[in-house]
Amino acid sequence: MLLTALLDPADLDDALVAPSGRHSRHDLLGWAAAIARELAAVPIVAIDAVPDASTVAAVAGALLAGVPIVPIPPDAGTLERQHILADSGATLIDVDRDARETTIPAEPPASRPALVLYTSGTTGKPKGVVISRAAIAADLDALAEAWGWTAADTLVHGLPLYHVHGLVLGALGPLRIGGRLTHTGRPSPEAYAQSSGTMYFGVPTVWSRIAGQPAAARALAPARLLVSGSAPLPAPVFEDLLALTGQAPVERYGMTETLITISARAAGERRPGQVGLPLTGIESRLVDEKNALLPADGSTIGQLQIRGTTMFDGYLRDGAVTPAPLTDGWYTTGDVATIGEDGWHRIVGRASTDLIKTGGYRVGAGEVEDALLLHPAVREAAVLGLPDPDLGERITAFVVADPVSEADLIAFVAERLAAHKRPRAVRLVSELPRNAMGKVQKARLRDA
Known part of the structure; x- marks a missing residue:
């Protein structure tokens, strides 16, 4: 039964x-x-x-x-x-x-x-x-x-x-x-x-x-x-x-x-x-x-x-x-x-969005997100690879945070992970798009 x-x-x-x-x-x-x-x-x-x-x-x-x-x-x-x-x-x-x-x-x-x-x-x-x-x-x-x-x-x-x-x-x-x-x-x-x-x-x-x-x-x-x-x-x-x-x-x-x-x-x-x-x-x-x-x-x-x-x-x-x-x-x-x-x-993460191939390396977005979330100013983080003519994909972080500089966040991650895993760009946003189950909709971030 x-x-x-x-x-x-x-x-x-x-x-x-x-x-x-x-x-x-x-x-x-x-x-x-x-x-x-x-x-x-x-x-x-x-x-x-x-x-x-x-x-x-x-x-x-x-x-x-x-x-x-x-x-x-x-x-x-x-x-x-x-x-x-x-x-x-x-x-x-x-x-x-x-x-x-x-x-x-x-x-x-x-x-x-x-x-x-x-x-x-x-x-x-x-x-x-x-x-x-x-x-x-x-x-x-x-x-x-x-x-x-x-x-x-x-x-x-x-x-x-x-x-x-x-x-x-x-x-x-x-x-x-x-x-x-x-x-x-x-x-x-x-x-x-x-x-x-x-x-x-x-x-x-x-x-x-x-x-x-x-x-x-x-x-x-x-x-x-x-x-x-x-x-x-x-x-x-x-x-x-x-x-x-x-x-x-x-x-x-x-x-x-x-x-x-x-x-x-x-x-x-x-x-x-x-x-x-x-x-x-x-x-x-x-x-x-x-x-x-x-x-x-x-x-x-x-x-x-x-x-x-x-x-x-x-x-x-x-x-x-x-x-x-x-x-x-x-x-x-x-x-x-x-x-x-x-x-x-x-x-x-998802193979389509969370496995980033950058400069010959394979980087998991989740590891970079976890490192960013250790920063006291960061409340939410989503990382994905965006097209880059040199690297193939550029590690890019979308972050909801209290006032903090892009350079500080990049340096913060570089101190904790291998250098090739650091974000090449950080974009501060007011919120991350999510579906009804709380999953971040990274496709919407990519499109934006």
């Missing part, structure tokens, strides 16, 4: 707490069952994935019915919304908040598609990623093992309910593993501090804001796990959270196409700037541009490939699924990374 805990006959008061109210497990199951009954003859369904209990109930109902569901970002523009609906062929539904049902459908086959999650469209129109029930179950079970996640946990987060982080981990996790879920509507420091939990999920922007409000951060000290993902967590934020809460955050890595595949362990070491070890059922490796295997020596940068039990089925195209582009079962993530001799992974 995919939704094992939801189908548990033992009721749980306040299994789901959301801005619209509180729901016991019994009530949530009845709500989901009523939605499942309405979807029995629908091939594929879409919902407006508002950050509330209705989205959790709708996704659970579709999974009970065995109907693939497409969550649409509530702030999607007209063109994006039209593209998702036309591309998926999904029927958009309104969620009845009052209907309840006692009859539970039979469990669908594990191989059946569960979700169609649309990517952010950074390299073209958003693509529908088809994820099976089996992949979701395998991922959540592996994370439960890695994080010691049990039915005794209360998870708190305010992440969007249309991505892997907020929806698969943050909503379906408690419905499979058990425990309580508090969704705060928005992931503000105040909302997190006011919600009592044993686990908190956030993206780096959320954790940076929490670390910037020491009282809110200290309120999370009783929790046993603070999880950061969806983008690299700056080392200074990692250290601030450790100092304020008494525990280092757990970082993890994944993609829409692979779900979560690499993570630090709740009972193990946690290292700033590194995302840990492959989960159970997952293998990883580094290759070069010709797909030749690279060494796991902690310094060689290569393309990260993943294979295992959490892979997506493929991309949805005009009602049909185009198989996932795998080579001997390996999926090329598009990210570049290093893997240490002990198996620990450091994600350098």
Whole structure:
């Protein structure tokens, strides 16, 4: 069963707490069952994935019915919304908040598609990623093992309910593993501090804001796990959270196409700037541009490939699924990374924007960003390579900072990294463009 805990006959008061109210497990199951009954003859369904209990109930109902569901970002523009609906062929539904049902459908086959999650469209129109029930179950079970996640946990987060982080981990996790879920509507420091939990999920922007409000951060000290993902967590934020809460955050890595595949362990070491070890059922490796295997020596940068039990089925195209582009079962993530001799992974960034080839050297943008963030005046930093007739690419930093000179920042990095890794140019900006998950949109910086 995919939704094992939801189908548990033992009721749980306040299994789901959301801005619209509180729901016991019994009530949530009845709500989901009523939605499942309405979807029995629908091939594929879409919902407006508002950050509330209705989205959790709708996704659970579709999974009970065995109907693939497409969550649409509530702030999607007209063109994006039209593209998702036309591309998926999904029927958009309104969620009845009052209907309840006692009859539970039979469990669908594990191989059946569960979700169609649309990517952010950074390299073209958003693509529908088809994820099976089996992949979701395998991922959540592996994370439960890695994080010691049990039915005794209360998870708190305010992440969007249309991505892997907020929806698969943050909503379906408690419905499979058990425990309580508090969704705060928005992931503000105040909302997190006011919600009592044993686990908190956030993206780096959320954790940076929490670390910037020491009282809110200290309120999370009783929790046993603070999880950061969806983008690299700056080392200074990692250290601030450790100092304020008494525990280092757990970082993890994944993609829409692979779900979560690499993570630090709740009972193990946690290292700033590194995302840990492959989960159970997952293998990883580094290759070069010709797909030749690279060494796991902690310094060689290569393309990260993943294979295992959490892979997506493929991309949805005009009602049909185009198989996932795998080579001997390996999926090329598009990210570049290093893997240490002990198996620990450091994600350098996207191959298209974060692997900079300058003057014959290969430089990871993340290493330069981390160095810049050590400067007391720097609040945010994004580094990319811009075309240069002499170097091939010129390391260029976009920085949000208190008053500081370009020369000071370049010298600061040069003192801490090899000379060829220093920025050749620094541009001070008021803010960095980010998407809904807090990832810096470097393509927009490049275009600007």
